[in-house]
Amino acid sequence: MTTVATSNNPAQNMSAGRLISWNQTPSGIIGQTANAQFMISIYADHTIRVRLTQSDSFSPNPYSVIKSPLEDHPFQITENDTSISLETAKIKLTINKDQWALSFYDQKGNLLNQDDHAFGVSWLGTEVSNYKKLQPNERFLGLGEKTGGLDRAGQAFTNWNTDYFAYGVNDDPLYMSIPFYIGVHQQGAYGIYLDNTHKSVFNFGASNRRFSYFSAEDGDMDYYFFHEEKIENIISAYTELTGKLSLPPIWALGYQQCRYSYYPESEVQTLAKTFRDKDIPGDVIYLDIHHMEKYKVFTFDGEKFQDAKAMVSSLKAKGFKVVVIMDPGIKVENGYAPYTEGVEEDLFLKYPDGETYEGQVWPGWCAFPDFTAEKTRKWWAEKMAFYTDAGVDGFWTDMNEPASWGQHTPNLINFEYEGEQVSHRKARNIYGMQMARAAQEGAYNNGQERPFVLTRAGFSGIQRHAAAWTGDNVASEEHMLAGVRLVNSLGISGVAFAGYDVGGFCGEASKSLFARWISIAAFSPLYRAHSMINSNAAEPWSFGEEVEEISRNYIKLRYQLLPLIYGSFYKSSQNGLPLTKSLAIDYPHDHLVYDGRFQNQYLFCDSFLVAPTESFKEITKVYLPEGSWYYLYDDTKHQGKQTIYQDSPINYLPVLVKAGAIIPMQSPVSHTEETHDGVLRLHLYKGTGESEYLHYEDDGKSLAYKTGDYHRRKITLNSDIQTLTISKAEGEYASAFKQIEIIFHGFEIEHVNLNNQDLTIANKPMAFLSKLTDFDPLPDNCLPFIETPKLPSVKVENVDQEINLRFDR
Secondary structure, rough: OOOOOOOOOOOOOOOOOOOEEEEEEEEEEEEEEEEEEEEEEEEEEEEEEEEOOOOOOOOOOOOOOOOOOOOOOOOOEOOOOEEEEEOOOOEEEEOOOOOOOEEEEOOOOOOEEEEEEOEEEEEEOOOOOEEEEOOOOOEEEEEEOOOOOOOOOOOOOEEEOOOOOOOOOOOOOOEEEEOOOEEEOEEEEEEEEEEEOOEEEEEEEOOOEEEEEEEEEEOOOOEEEOOOHHHHHHHHHHHHHHHHOOOOOOHHHOEEOOOOOOOOOOHHHHHHHHHOOOOOOHHHHHHHHHHHHHHHOOOOOOOOOOOOOHHHHHHHOOOOOEEEEOOOOEOOOOOOHHHHHHOOOOOOOOOOOEEOEEEEEEEEEEEEOOOOOOOHOOOOOOOOHHHHHHOOOOOOOOOOOOOOOOOOOOOOOEEEEEHEEHHHHHHHHHHHHHHHHHHHHHHHHHHOOOOEEEEOOOOOOHHHHEEOOOOOOOHHHHHHHHHHHHHHHHOOOOOOOOOOEEOOOEOOHHHHHHHHHHHHOOOOOEEOOOOOOOOOOOOOOOOOOOHHHHHHHHHHHHOOOOOHHHHHHHHHHOOOOOOOHHHHHHHOOOOOHHHHOOOOEEEEEOOOEOOOOOOOOOEHHHHHHHHOHHHHHHHOEEEOOOOEEEEEEOOOOOOEEEEOOEEEEEEOOOOOOEEEEEEEEEEEOOOOOOOEEEEEEOOOOOOHHHHHEEEEEEEEEEEOOEEEEEEEEEEOOOOOOOOOEEEEEEOOOOOEEEEEEOOOOOOEEOOOOOOOOOOOOOHHHHOOOOOOOOEEEEEEEEEOEEEEEEEOO
């Protein structure tokens, strides 16, 4: 038996100690150690929950996990003199008896994760930590909205939701906390989610080479361990636990324009008109804090917006939706209904002696609704009728860390926390998520079938309630690339609907920077430009004619790709996977995907390899993982597992297409409610073997798809025998496409056969982006124009029955 020194002195480390007793439960085991009680529960073959506490009872987080443990699910328990083992179909967990320490293995006996034997789970006063042995060459991914590199090894991070204006590209913490990460090493991969809302620290081998650890300043050690062979299945397991995004309205996938702030109404109307006059697609206009009377939520400034309802109606007629900002701070002002109601109905955060807590934000001294109380969320949802009655379509919850001037909310503030009554220390990280939840419920309760909520702050599970953006970024090359990594990391961490402020919120982008940024963001889940007050305008036409045309090109490309993007959102609502996939998800053991030169690259909708690069680079290195890849713009084909030099003029972002991809496109439209030409264009890229694409349509706005009003079919390409099969349509929704045009990339064909009849083949080059105007007649200043060689294509009627095509030379 190994003896490990422990101490009863709270200033020194005290481990859980040796195992004293245990009993089996329907979903695992429960027991006692020398210094704690524990419970281990099986939630699925791939998910096991571990809890330890020094209190009389456990104190779980009621907000993040939506799944319960499986009772009477098959698992095995074995015991010997030194250990107890629990085994599911995918994980074997061993508990050391003489000193609490867990070891997790896969079914092949490979060690996935192991506690430090001496320390395991330990306490320093109220701080609880779990120390894990570092595995050889272990990498760490995820943790949500964290700056720095893709691989977190050798670094430490803090989870404490923080309002951080103009944060640096390596600063921490930021606005959102997601204490979930994935460990990868040669023995396998695993995920860990720490379900504790207190301030927490994740140390992945910083300042030591013995262990990694995660710790919370108080509360239980409560974490979930996940194992699947594939990284994407670990992410899916995590989102089975914490929830997946709801299918958003299709307009939220279009281009969104924001500024702090657009006012008065005439400026908003001019903005909308300019988009349409310049033939630049757009779906959303935001109203920032200046839409309010003296920054008071649930008001419109009567001078700047004399008839808000009429204005919103006018914008809708032009195809624009309106999103308004909502801050949590309620101005302390007698006669202001939200304040007087909040006081009368006991809805605000309080000091322990019962006095309402007040902090300064935009309106001045403010009270703050306690969104951890159900009655407060219900009240907020009711107040939102002010906006929905005016026709507002979406809601932007900002300053919800919560932020206040001074940036130091006293920790003794009381929160309801679903009846538990806790301090700011436990409730802060969850506050923004609960405000977003209240906003979502308000939209639902006021008749909106698919709410769009955008939030700055959140916690694990936020993906159920809102999309996320990465806060007050800066107009710089470094921030542009850091934003890509932040969105990719959020995707690894379950937040599939995320984006960044195109052009940078703080400062002013150069012409080339804005052009590059807007092209990268066309391949981002959330496509929003935003800039701050007292800065130059940052609309697509604000940087001169050339940048305007580049912006138009990429925004139009985004709208042409909506069938792919919308279908990918549908898949994400089913499997929890991101639309922007870091290459580490599909190629976790390829060391070059972690290389600083290539760590920003990602797959968009599983088809496009996007290589973000600085705006000043005219040639950039791109790493191609295994497989084959086509340069999007001219179909040049490259073999994978190599680095290539790719031209990257400012009007052509390096983008490649995965061999075997099936990419659906539609004709250009000005906004998502405008009717396209009725032709679904399927671009087929020759690969090897079979590849699939799930085509999905519905009305884009209602919940009728949940009761069968959708159009779904599987499209299968077999590149070896050169066949395309479009399965029989499922669902009651009639496809908006009357014809299907099939465009062949990389194939040499002379015949295309449908039901034993040859189809007429057209051959024509195509360009995904339009040629730029030669504004400057000097040839040295002309940007290139790229198009594919002549591509064969055919058209067929889009019938609901199975469609089978064969194509050959």
